[in-house]
Amino acid sequence: MDTGVGPDGEAAEATGESRVPRRGFLRSLVAWGAGIAAVGVGVPEANALRQGTRAAGTAAAATGTRLRRWAMVIDLRRCDGCQAIDEPPRCTQACIQGHLAPEPMQWIEVYEAPLPGGGTQFIPSPCMQCQNPPCVNVCPVGATFSTPEGIVLVDQMRCIGCRICMEACPYDRRFFNWGSPPIPREAALTEYSAEHEVPAIRGTVMKCEFCPDLARGGRRPYCSQACPNGCIYYGDLEEDLATNGREVVRLSRFLSKNTAFRLKEELGTDPRVFYIPGYGQDVGRSPYRRGLKRILWPWRRVAAGSERWGR
Amino acid sequence: MSARRGDPPAAWRARLERRVLAPLARTGWRYRLWILFLVAVVAWAVFAYSRQLGRGLIVTGMRDRISWGLYIASFVFFIGISHAGTLLSAILRVSRATWQMSITRMAEFITVVALLVAGLFPFIDLGRPDRVFNLVRFGRWQSPLLWDIFAITTYLTGSLIYLLIPLVPDFALCRDRLGQEAPRWKRRFFRAAAVGWEGSPGQQWRLHRAMKIMAVLIIPIAVSVHTVVSWIFAMTLRVPFNSTVFGAYFVAGAIYSGIAAIILLMAVLRRVLHLEEYITRTQFVNLGYLLAALSGVMMYFNLSEYVTSGYKMEAGVAFQFRQLMTGSFAPLFWLYAFGGLLAPALVILFRRTRTIPGIITASVLVVVTMWIERYFLVVSGFRVPLMPYAPASYAPTWIEWSVLAGAFALFALIVSVVVKLLPVVSVWEVTEQEEWERPAEVVQERGWAPAAVSPSSGGEP
Numbered sequence: 001m002d003t004g005v006g007p008d009g010e011a012a013e014a015t016g017e018s019r020v021p022r023r024g025f026l027r028s029l030v031a032w033g034a035g036i037a038a039v040g041v042g043v044p045e046a047n048a049l050r051q052g053t054r055a056a057g058t059a060a061a062a063t064g065t066r067l068r069r070w071a072m073v074i075d076l077r078r079c080d081g082c083q084a085i086d087e088p089p090r091c092t093q094a095c096i097q098g099h100l101a102p103e104p105m106q107w108i109e110v111y112e113a114p115l116p117g118g119g120t121q122f123i124p125s126p127c128m129q130c131q132n133p134p135c136v137n138v139c140p141v142g143a144t145f146s147t148p149e150g151i152v153l154v155d156q157m158r159c160i161g162c163r164i165c166m167e168a169c170p171y172d173r174r175f176f177n178w179g180s181p182p183i184p185r186e187a188a189l190t191e192y193s194a195e196h197e198v199p200a201i202r203g204t205v206m207k208c209e210f211c212p213d214l215a216r217g218g219r220r221p222y223c224s225q226a227c228p229n230g231c232i233y234y235g236d237l238e239e240d241l242a243t244n245g246r247e248v249v250r251l252s253r254f255l256s257k258n259t260a261f262r263l264k265e266e267l268g269t270d271p272r273v274f275y276i277p278g279y280g281q282d283v284g285r286s287p288y289r290r291g292l293k294r295i296l297w298p299w300r301r302v303a304a305g306s307e308r309w310g311r
Numbered sequence: 312m313s314a315r316r317g318d319p320p321a322a323w324r325a326r327l328e329r330r331v332l333a334p335l336a337r338t339g340w341r342y343r344l345w346i347l348f349l350v351a352v353v354a355w356a357v358f359a360y361s362r363q364l365g366r367g368l369i370v371t372g373m374r375d376r377i378s379w380g381l382y383i384a385s386f387v388f389f390i391g392i393s394h395a396g397t398l399l400s401a402i403l404r405v406s407r408a409t410w411q412m413s414i415t416r417m418a419e420f421i422t423v424v425a426l427l428v429a430g431l432f433p434f435i436d437l438g439r440p441d442r443v444f445n446l447v448r449f450g451r452w453q454s455p456l457l458w459d460i461f462a463i464t465t466y467l468t469g470s471l472i473y474l475l476i477p478l479v480p481d482f483a484l485c486r487d488r489l490g491q492e493a494p495r496w497k498r499r500f501f502r503a504a505a506v507g508w509e510g511s512p513g514q515q516w517r518l519h520r521a522m523k524i525m526a527v528l529i530i531p532i533a534v535s536v537h538t539v540v541s542w543i544f545a546m547t548l549r550v551p552f553n554s555t556v557f558g559a560y561f562v563a564g565a566i567y568s569g570i571a572a573i574i575l576l577m578a579v580l581r582r583v584l585h586l587e588e589y590i591t592r593t594q595f596v597n598l599g600y601l602l603a604a605l606s607g608v609m610m611y612f613n614l615s616e617y618v619t620s621g622y623k624m625e626a627g628v629a630f631q632f633r634q635l636m637t638g639s640f641a642p643l644f645w646l647y648a649f650g651g652l653l654a655p656a657l658v659i660l661f662r663r664t665r666t667i668p669g670i671i672t673a674s675v676l677v678v679v680t681m682w683i684e685r686y687f688l689v690v691s692g693f694r695v696p697l698m699p700y701a702p703a704s705y706a707p708t709w710i711e712w713s714v715l716a717g718a719f720a721l722f723a724l725i726v727s728v729v730v731k732l733l734p735v736v737s738v739w740e741v742t743e744q745e746e747w748e749r750p751a752e753v754v755q756e757r758g759w760a761p762a763a764v765s766p767s768s769g770g771e772p
Contacts, residue, residue, distance in 0.1 A: 161438020179369030203438030
């Protein structure tokens with residue numbers, strides 16, 4: 001349990017891209033001492049993370065310090081499913097490469113949904129990071145849990161693979177390692193953390209973890225970084241700011257002014273992912289242009305003994 | 312009860328004991344062959360499961376979108392089979408019915424065996440069975456899976472006690488009657504299991520008291536078990552599962568399939584162990600009536616479920632409705648609706664078909680279609696798309712089918728082995744019943760409490 005500034009924070013500072021203006025607010029996160037830099041290995045590590053987040057929450061409550069409340073806004077007016085650049089959705093591709101996600105997992109998946117007036121829209125769907133998370137409620141061993149920052153994580157070192165969370169998730173945002181996951185061999189060199197689920201472990205559940213490790217280091221999630229149209233904003237409800245890398249917006253006003261909505265609001269899951277309605281009109285997409293390019297898992301060589309499976 | 316009521320009581324009783332105790336003493340080659348067959352099937356299932364252990368759940372047909380399948384459906388099915396036995400026996404005992412006296416033992420027995428088999432499935436379904444101990448280390452009482460574990464272990468314990476208490480006098484009977492014909496270890500077993508039963512008034516009083524308490528206790532426990540099993544579905548926001556009626560619907564389905572299973576076991580044991588004199592048409596017809604009544608309850612539940620959802624056609628529910636009525640699950644659904652609900656009820660309601668073979672046929676239909684119902688309920692529920700994607704498909708692999716076959720074989724194996732260890736008919740209860748009825752030659756409307764232990768003659772010594 002580490003309460004200071006994570007070492008990965010400085011590292012990220014050093015390597016972080018500088019072309020993005022006004023990113024200072026995200027950089028300040030480091031100093032904020034979220035205090036959850038995950039250290040250690042295996043179950044102890046995950047437990048440390050768990051206790052760390054809990055301790056951070058209690059400490060914040062006791063001292064009156066503010067705690068990050070990570071949120072995401074996806075501006076559907078600018079999402080064209082990467083049709084303009086004729087590529088598979090870059091958010092998904094970047095997520096896969098950043099997390100070495102096994103095939104066929106798309107932690108952020110771009111769905112093509114029909115519009116009521118004809119035509120379609122694209123909806124990039126990460127884990128909704130519900131504040132009333134059905135998956136956390138049903139987990140029999142507490143392997144999936146909410147952090148005080150409002151992120152739902154999966155501890156694959158504890159998961160028993162009963163998959164009741166997959167049944168409970170109303171957004172189909174959970175994935176299971178049915179066999180030995182097809183991941184690149186270098187994944188084995190990474191130290192596992194519930195905040196960065198690499199390497200994937202057979203017989204356990206995984207999902208989008210909202211990249212809090214990147215955020216703490218002043219960087220946006222892989223998906224947000226990769227979006228060519230800047231339609232994925234990432235930020236902090238507490239500070240009321242979010243950015244897509246090009247502009248910083250005041251979160252509450254941005255949401256209200258653009259009549260943001262959340263998926264399946266009626267279920268009462270209270271997600272942290274907001275959408276601004278649209279079909280890619282701001283980047284010149286016609287709603288009648290259909291079709292996404294297929295996602296590719298770019299590993300040339302995967303870990304020995306691994307197998308592929310479908311959805 | 313007895314077909315030959317004219318017999319002197321002593322001869323009647325001796326014949327009953329001989330019939331019931333005979334299988335405990337001798338074992339034929341046919342029996343051994345049967346056991347060998349069952350062991351082979353179970354071994355095959357173990358082999359299939361070892362493949363799953365080695366390669367992971369990838370060997371099953373389940374995937375991310377349909378993430379529960381045959382295993383969980385079979386879990387629900389076997390829990391259902393377990394349901395009727397103890398519940399039925401308890402309700403009939405509490406309500407002082409007498410006709411079921413010769414089958415209570417089988418009914419209670421089927422509960423225990425089915426629970427043992429059912430309990431395996433959630434563990435077979437685990438992705439990380441090596442971490443099963445996490446359920447103890449980190450168990451969260453907020454999870455429906457934990458409720459299942461509590462409910463099932465409570466029910467199993469209760470059913471075992473409820474099965475064993477009335478067995479004590481019969482174990483004593485085995486101890487006293489079975490001489491050199493039984494192997495030595497069996498005689499030892501009976502001596503131990505009889506726990507010093509002498510039949511003294513004090514012992515009798517305690518026995519009946521314990522049975523009464525357990526009979527009342529077991530009813531709410533039994534109802535709770537299947538309700539909680541339904542809650543692993545109903546506690547989620549998935550469209551077809553997100554329903555308040557699920558608990559009651561599952562309980563009704565459980566009793567329905569459970570009664571059918573009792574009829575089948577009764578038919579088999581009656582034939583194999585030559586119990587025709589004690590298990591007569593009365594038992595079949597009465598259980599048949601119960602089966603028909605439960606079929607009505609099930610029809611009602613299905614009607615209220617599908618008429619209310621089908622009328623409104625809410626998104627998601629509409630998908631479920633269509634895939635069951637006309638879509639990919641339509642053959643299974645209609646087979647269940649007509650073959651599993653309507654046909655058995657009709658077979659039992661018409662006098663011409665209300666025969667022992669007719670009732671057995673109806674029960675086979677019910678057991679088979681109730682498994683199908685569990686299957687399509689689970690799989691179709693998971694198939695309803697949660698996001699805008701094309702519906703997934705699921706087909707069990709040979710591994711899953713093998714494990715299922717192994718489960719049925721294990722069920723039959725436990726039954727076959729235990730049948731050799733305990734009297735399948737409660738000899739003392741049937742005898743008491745017979746003696747109680749004999750003087751007046753009245754068969755109906757008599758209390759269950761035998762004359763020997765009426766409050767005046769009973770009590771603490």
